[in-house]
Amino acid sequence: MPNSTSPNASTAIELVVLDMAGTTVTDDGLVLESFDAAATAVGLADAGPERDAARRYVLDTMGQSKIEVFRALFGTEDRAQAANRAFESAYDARIDDGVSPVPGAAQAITKLRESGITVVLTTGFSVPTQNRIIDALGWRDLPDAFLAPGSAGRGRPHPDLVLSAALLAEVTDISSVAVVGDTSSDILSGRRAGASLLVGVLSGAHSEDQLREAGATHVLDSVADLPPIVLP
Template identity: 35%
Template sequence: MSTAVRLAALDIAGTTVDEGGAVYRVLAEVVTDHGATPEDEDIRRWMGADKREALRALTGRAEVEDLHTEFVDRLRAAYAEVPPRPCAGVPEALAALRARGVAVVLTTGFDRQVTDPLLEVVGLEVDGVVCAEEVGAGRPSPAMIRRAMGLTGVDDPAEVLAAGDTVLDVEAGLAAGAGLVVGVLTGAQTRRELEAARPTHVLDGVADLPELLGLAVGTR
């Protein structure tokens, strides 16, 4: 690609942060405790989505604010018990991107109640964070990526690299017209699942992004 990347829009859970799959375990527990009987495939279909949208789809309820509050409380308890941490090589990769003028914005289906405490724990240095609730649409909508572009002054989607660990992440990147759309294998979805969504690349993890862009990763 001849156009230089100026923005990396990256998912959080399973992409930049290893949280042990707690988000989907807790999601399944909440909907099951409220009478739904989701199969594993049902949960997988909503990986990367806005969590309120996922709760509506999985329970068939139009109003899910009480379920979302319960989800947030349970997830924060799970994170307190087993604190999340950056995925391997991510702090170094993000530092390499930012050192070469690539802005890094994290995008997530979490709301601020979960996102802010989570990022305080993992301590990643980024240029911005966009939550689905702030743009009125979760993935596969490109709205979060477009907000990230607005935050960083990037007008051309060809200058955007979008990366995530789910099919919905890939679909959002494609919908945004991102120049590079990368699926990563640090989350719960497989190479086959990601490749079926037709990203431009599938990598082992965000740690490989500097190499993809021809950037050196320094040691800390």
């Protein structure tokens, strides 16, 4: 397990905000596969510099709201919405056989909740896609709540999802919040919200260097390693 800094012993964590895809959920490259379907749907060439640049942008912005990514890539709202519809259709069609829990994720969430910590799962997907993933995994009762862009403000790297979770959990102080994710956007959103623990995991999109550069206080191999970092 990569080295990490020690947690602040004076801060009792009351809330853990966990990313889904790449952090608690693995989808075996389904995001990029679905992006390719979306890019094709709005007329992007199947191969060449433009497609390569778009794929790189998708990788760099993993964790962000998908509609915002498509707005940045495709210029007009009509194209962005068409790409988003194609993306979600392609992703949803593969959820049942392409999505599975990160080993140990459910056990880690259960241990945190049994210790009195509120756990909220967040995503860059839409609410319907998030719900499809939750139901496919049988996770409806696993965390305390689920949040997605739109229903809980702007997506990452804005702080809205973390702040919405903090309001929902009625934390005593924003420093009692831990944010966990596999992308720079996860870490940046937590930092902007004021969370004291910013935990990167190496089970998803971004490297340790990218996570550290974004401000991660800890970097772990997996969310399964999280409870000892959070619990007193």
